Amino acid sequence: xxxxxxxxxxxxxxxxxxxxxxxxxxxxxxxxxxxxxxxxxxxxxxxxxxxxxxxxxxxxxxxxxxxxxxxxxxxxxxxxxxxxxxxxxxxxxxxxxxxxxxxxxxxxxxxxxxxxxxxxxxxxxxxxxxxxxxxxxxxxxxxxxxxxxxxxxxxxxx
Numbered sequence: 001x002x003x004x005x006x007x008x009x010x011x012x013x014x015x016x017x018x019x020x021x022x023x024x025x026x027x028x029x030x031x032x033x034x035x036x037x038x039x040x041x042x043x044x045x046x047x048x049x050x051x052x053x054x055x056x057x058x059x060x061x062x063x064x065x066x067x068x069x070x071x072x073x074x075x076x077x078x079x080x081x082x083x084x085x086x087x088x089x090x091x092x093x094x095x096x097x098x099x100x101x102x103x104x105x106x107x108x109x110x111x112x113x114x115x116x117x118x119x120x121x122x123x124x125x126x127x128x129x130x131x132x133x134x135x136x137x138x139x140x141x142x143x144x145x146x147x148x149x150x151x152x153x154x155x156x157x158x
Contacts, residue, residue, distance in 0.1 A: 007114050007116075007121045007123070008088075008114060008116035008117070010044065011044040011045055011046045011121045012043055012046070013046050013048050014045050014046065014136070015047075015048035021035060021071070021072030022035065022047070022049075022133065022134065022135055022136040022137060023052060023071065023136070023138060024066050024070055024135050024137070024138045025070075025137075025138060026070060026071065027067075028069040028070065028072060028073065028074065032072075034072065034073040034074050034130070035071070035072040035073040036073070036127070036130035036132065036133060037126060037127045037132060037133045038126050038128070038129060039126065040124055040126045040127070041126070042123070042124070042125045042126065043123065043124070044114075044122065044123050044124075045121065046119060046120070046122075047122075047136040047137065049136070052137020052138050053136070053137065054120055054136065055077075055079045055111065055120075055122060055134055055135060055136055056078040056079065056135050056137075057078070057079050057081065057082055058078060058080045058093075058105065062103045065078065065096065065098065065103055066098055066135050068098050068101050070135070071135035071136075073131055073132060074131035074132070075097055075098055075099050075100075075133075076097070076098050076132075076133065076134075077095045077097050077111075077132060077133065078095070078096050078097075078134075078135050079111050080093040080105040081093030081094070083115065083120060084113055084114065084115040084120075087115055088114070088115065088116075089114070089115050090112060090113065090114045090115075091112070091113050092111070093110065094106070094108065094111075095108040095109045095110060095111045095134075096108060097132065107128075108128075111123065111124060122134075
């Protein structure tokens, strides 16, 4: 990364109305258009939303990884390894994906992570198709009142 701007300073912030739906705890609701990250430009991103600021890490127990129709999309993606521990440390891992209920860390591309002072930035690439999106966070939350139900579904109360 020499001669390139520091991604801790030069990143695109992801904080919009769709960000809250990226949580592992959010189940895609009927008649909802799934999030699609095929439009993302390759670059460094930082998630900024109270549902969580990190892409979830792969869990050895596949039942604890993002489920089909969660994270606001049909096929969620998550980090196939651990986040860096030390500031300015950079790691690259496979992206993992739940495709039709099968967990796979093959063919979904890679995610590079840099630990900055108190937060992470991610080098993300566009997904290979729609109804695929990166997860971010494990909590329910938004500016509206949310209820956590059965630890797998978030419902927005207007």
